[in-house]
Amino acid sequence: MQKNIKKQNKTIDKLSKLVYNIDTKKEREEMKMTIYFDMDGTIANLYAVENWLPKLRNEDASPYTDAEPLVRLATLARLLNKLQRNGHKIGIVSWLAKNSTENYDIKVTNAKIEWLNTHLKSVQFDEIKIGKYGTPKSTMVDDINGILFDDEEPNRNEWKGKAFDVDNIIEILKEIA
Numbered sequence: 001m002q003k004n005i006k007k008q009n010k011t012i013d014k015l016s017k018l019v020y021n022i023d024t025k026k027e028r029e030e031m032k033m034t035i036y037f038d039m040d041g042t043i044a045n046l047y048a049v050e051n052w053l054p055k056l057r058n059e060d061a062s063p064y065t066d067a068e069p070l071v072r073l074a075t076l077a078r079l080l081n082k083l084q085r086n087g088h089k090i091g092i093v094s095w096l097a098k099n100s101t102e103n104y105d106i107k108v109t110n111a112k113i114e115w116l117n118t119h120l121k122s123v124q125f126d127e128i129k130i131g132k133y134g135t136p137k138s139t140m141v142d143d144i145n146g147i148l149f150d151d152e153e154p155n156r157n158e159w160k161g162k163a164f165d166v167d168n169i170i171e172i173l174k175e176i177a
C-alpha cells in the first residue's frame with residue numbers, strides 16, 4: 001500500500017513537471033512574437049507630403065520616399081535591434097496605393113523599400129509584406145498572433161493579436177524589449 005502511494009506520488013511529480021515544461025515553452029513562444037509595423041501614417045508621414053494624393057493618382061511614387069519619419073528613428077532602430085537580439089522578429093505590413101496599376105505597384109514597392117533602407121538602415125527586417133490596398137493585414141503576415149502598430153482602426157480591429165495605435169510606439173516597445 002505504502003509502496004503504491006509512493007509510486008503514485010512519483011507519477012504525479014512527473015506529470016506536474018511535464019505540465020510545467022509545456023507551460024514554460026508556451027510562454028516562451030508567446031514572448032517571442034513578431035512585431036509588425038504599418039508604414040503610411042505609422043512610421044512614415046505620407047499624408048503630410050504636399051499634394052500626396054494627386055501625386056499618387058498620377059502614379060508618382062515620390063511621396064513614399066519623401067515622407068518624413070513619424071518616430072524617433074535612432075531610438076526605434078536601437079529598440080528593434082534589441083528586440084531581435086531577444087528573439088523577437090520584426091516585420092513590415094503595408095498596403096500599396098488604392099486602385100493602382102501593376103506598374104505603379106512595382107514603383108511603390110521599391111519606394112517603400114528605399115524608405116526603409118534610408119531611414120532604418122541598421123534594421124534587418126525578418127519579414128516585409130507589401131500588398132494590395134484593402135487586403136486584411138492578418139492574412140498577409142506569417143505570425144498571425146504577432147503585434148501590430150497601425151494608424152488605421154479597422155486594421156487594428158481586424159488583427160488577431162495585440163494591435164496598437166501610433167501614439168506610444170517607443171514606450172510600448174520599451175516594455176516588450
Ligand SMILES: [Mg+2]
Pocket residue numbers: 038039040041042150151152
Ligand atoms: Mg497606415
